[in-house]
Amino acid sequence: QKEVEQDPGPLSVPEGAIVSLNCTYSNSAFQYFMWYRQYSRKGPELLMYTYSSGNKEDGRFTAQVDKSSKYISLFIRDSQPSDSATYLCAMRDRGSTLGRLYFGRGTQLTVWP
Amino acid sequence: DADVTQTPRNRITKTGKRIMLECSQTKGHDRMYWYRQDPGLGLRLIYYSFDVKDINKGEISDGYSVSRQAQAKFSLSLESAIPNQTALYFCATSDAKGNSYNEQFFGPGTRLTVL
Numbered sequence: 001q002k003e004v005e006q007d008p009g010p011l012s013v014p015e016g017a018i019v020s021l022n023c024t025y026s027n028s029a030f031q032y033f034m035w036y037r038q039y040s041r042k043g044p045e046l047l048m049y050t051y052s053s054g055n056k057e058d059g060r061f062t063a064q065v066d067k068s069s070k071y072i073s074l075f076i077r078d079s080q081p082s083d084s085a086t087y088l089c090a091m092r093d094r095g096s097t098l099g100r101l102y103f104g105r106g107t108q109l110t111v112w113p
Numbered sequence: 114d115a116d117v118t119q120t121p122r123n124r125i126t127k128t129g130k131r132i133m134l135e136c137s138q139t140k141g142h143d144r145m146y147w148y149r150q151d152p153g154l155g156l157r158l159i160y161y162s163f164d165v166k167d168i169n170k171g172e173i174s175d176g177y178s179v180s181r182q183a184q185a186k187f188s189l190s191l192e193s194a195i196p197n198q199t200a201l202y203f204c205a206t207s208d209a210k211g212n213s214y215n216e217q218f219f220g221p222g223t224r225l226t227v228l
Binding site for chain 1: 117153154155156158161203205213214215216217218219220221222
């Protein structure tokens with residue numbers, strides 16, 4: 001079993017829809033949770049990050065962490081065609097000095113006009 | 114100008130050939146990484162380096178080797194390429210200082226095809 005599981009999709013939604021992207025994980029030591037966005041033919045870029053449990057909002061994006069369920073989510077409100085990309089969750093544990101990131105497989109999202 | 118550059122951007126080669134992928138960065142970061150990305154498998158770590166004298170294997174290092182020639186340069190070699198090494202390869206960097214999340218900055222990728 002991979003340490004981080006993510007449904008690869010693809011996910012296709014109309015413009016304006018609310019999008020929910022999710023990951024589950026097995027390592028209870030994970031404390032830092034991130035979402036990277038990868039446009040076609042580009043490298044991933046950090047979109048949002050949260051520490052431990054709770055919510056974080058940035059514009060149309062909300063990241064949620066539920067450590068009791070080992071489940072993280074990224075919500076996109078009022079989705080736009082420019083949000084079409086692959087979204088990868090990533091995690092690391094606080095105790096590791098190496099700081100290695102564990103990535104999910106990525107979910108491919110298409111927002112059509 | 115791009116902070117993390119990779120050369121070549123595309124490469125087609127034949128089974129058994131030696132291939133080198135190069136990565137350079139101008140971000141001044143100590144840490145550098147090589148990943149491969151395959152459809153349905155996501156990003157997998159091949160090697161990482163936390164400074165010029167520190168090289169570590171990742172989860173899929175077999176068939177690969179690396180060289181950290183300088184703080185800014187990290188090369189990945191395939192000594193004898195095989196078709197299942199066909200993938201998209203990414204170099205990434207991160208700054209150890211004040212970076213709890215270990216935010217990584219990725220290059221544009223190299224698409225490698227082994228025939």
